[in-house]
């Protein structure tokens with residue numbers, strides 16, 4: 001698989017930045033998943049993929065830093081000839097927010113384990129202020145795990161186990177983290193990757209104002225190969 005980082009800030013963009021958005025493609029290029037569609041993501045996604053080529057969109061949860069560009073995507077779809085509706089895998093709640101992004105060109109689907117194109121998707125409930133999921137993708141004999149936004153969640157280690165590449169919510173420094181927080185800490189991301197036996201760890205959901213080098217060193221304490229997500233970076237999984 002190939003992973004492209006489109007946006008990696010949260011819960012708001014850095015100057016010139018974008019919030020959560022990732023493009024995951026199978027080796028053949030036939031299956032293309034847009035994971036998250038936060039602010040500034042659509043402009044970057046369309047550098048790499050035509051909207052009509054997307055197999056599906058996955059939204060881990062309905063916070064605006066993960067889905068605000070779904071609003072303008074509705075308008076793009078009005079000018080895009082497509083013979084099918086675009087599947088959107090997303091939690092149903094909060095319903096008031098989902099209604100804002102529903103349109104007749106999108107088919108909303110519950111996040112349950114399923115096959116999409118060449119990819120096998122599985123989900124785990126996240127621990128976050130609104131319903132959310134963590135996502136694991138198996139494809140081409142390799143595996144990718146994305147935490148979405150979550151604190152420590154039952155089954156998180158098991159779900160991440162053996163993943164080749166982990167993309168993890170480093171929304172907090174170790175000092176900012178506590179059990180009631182909405183995100184993991186950078187240190188916990190490192191421990192997750194170490195315990196999973198991952199080959200690669202990418203830290204994302206980087207909050208403007210948090211020192212990236214602090215986050216990186218805290219993750220590297222447990223997982224020396226940890227990297228910071230950078231917009232435009234592409235990784236082969």
Ligand SMILES: [Zn+2]
Pocket residue numbers: 010011063065066149205
């Ligand atoms: Zn977020």
Ligand SMILES: [Zn+2]
Pocket residue numbers: 061063128149
């Ligand atoms: Zn969130």
